[in-house]
Amino acid sequence: MSSKTYRVKEAFYTLQGEGAQAGRPSVFCRFSKCNLWNGREDSREQAICDFCDTDFIGIDGQNGGRYLAQELTDLLIRLWPDMSKGQPYVVCTGGEPLLQLDEALIEAMHNAGFEVGVETNGTLAAPPGIDWLCVSPKGKSEVVVSQCDELKLVYPQTDAMPQRFSAIKAAHRYLQPMADFRPAILASDSHAAAREGLSADNTKAAVEYCLQNPQWKLSLQTHKFLGID
Numbered sequence: 421m422s423s424k425t426y427r428v429k430e431a432f433y434t435l436q437g438e439g440a441q442a443g444r445p446s447v448f449c450r451f452s453k454c455n456l457w458n459g460r461e462d463s464r465e466q467a468i469c470d471f472c473d474t475d476f477i478g479i480d481g482q483n484g485g486r487y488l489a490q491e492l493t494d495l496l497i498r499l500w501p502d503m504s505k506g507q508p509y510v511v512c513t514g515g516e517p518l519l520q521l522d523e524a525l526i527e528a529m530h531n532a533g534f535e536v537g538v539e540t541n542g543t544l545a546a547p548p549g550i551d552w553l554c555v556s557p558k559g560k561s562e563v564v565v566s567q568c569d570e571l572k573l574v575y576p577q578t579d580a581m582p583q584r585f586s587a588i589k590a591a592h593r594y595l596q597p598m599a600d601f602r603p604a605i606l607a608s609d610s611h612a613a614a615r616e617g618l619s620a621d622n623t624k625a626a627v628e629y630c631l632q633n634p635q636w637k638l639s640l641q642t643h644k645f646l647g648i649d
């Protein structure tokens with residue numbers, strides 16, 4: 421057995437809020453670190469991805485820590501209510517999960533009975549075995565993944581407009597309105613769609629784009645409307 425450890429910011433059970441699997445009970449495994457931003461507010465402006473809505477630094481969140489593949493899988497099993505009910509589903513996210521997720525961990529998750537979903541920025545090669553791959557391109561970064569289950573583009577992004585990704589093969593193409601992410605603005609705006617940063621302007625623009633380009637569908641971050649993790 422490998423002694424490789426995985427650094428996990430947090431792990432929790434909730435409903436997938438976004439994309440084609442929205443509404444599906446899911447264990448989220450949020451890996452630490454990203455290759456497109458160091459996660460510090462003071463360097464957001466210089467980051468390749470500058471609109472991230474997530475804290476992925478360190479291992480100090482709910483159920484966070486350093487885990488061996490089997491230890492992490494055991495944690496995910498504990499978070500699923502009953503492995504005999506439904507099709508257990510884990511969403512590997514982050515940070516950027518493909519900095520850490522490898523075949524050995526996917527195999528451990530599969531052996532436990534999980535279907536494995538991944539949310540990635542698409543800049544790193546994906547290991548084999550992933551059951552549901554969601555690619556979400558960021559700014560000027562180069563997407564190396566050429567095929568996925570869903571392309572979920574945050575909209576609008578000046579350097580990553582939908583036309584740029586027409587060559588990527590995807591069963592589903594979604595635009596997801598960019599939510600605000602700046603802590604100061606979220607704190608000062610009593611609306612900011614119940615403080616989750618949901619943007620009426622970006623939603624309206626995404627709706628318009630989908631209506632005029634019907635190969636694209638709208639993805640809303642439903643967990644933010646619901647006030648769940």
Ligand SMILES: C[S@@+](CC[C@H](N)C(=O)[O-])C[C@H]1O[C@@H](n2cnc3c(N)ncnc32)[C@H](O)[C@@H]1O
Nearest residue numbers: 471472473474514515516539540541556598599
């Ligand atoms: C935090 S990212 C982590 C996974 C991976 N690094 C990625 O970017 O896809 C999870 C999802 O949230 C989306 N996301 C991040 N910030 C957002 C924002 N401000 N508004 C809307 N969606 C956002 C990402 O595009 C991605 O689909």
Ligand SMILES: Nc1nc2[nH]cc(C(=O)O)c2c(=O)[nH]1
Nearest residue numbers: 435436437438513539643649
């Ligand atoms: N409920 C819920 N759905 C999600 N879909 C993608 C998320 C992510 O942060 O990767 C996310 C998240 O953080 N919560």
Ligand code: SF4
Nearest residue numbers: 454457469472515541
């Ligand atoms: S690539 Fe994903 S995790 Fe990294 S900064 Fe962007 S949205 Fe956040």
Ligand SMILES: [Mg+2]
Nearest residue numbers: 473474513649
């Ligand atoms: Mg999220």
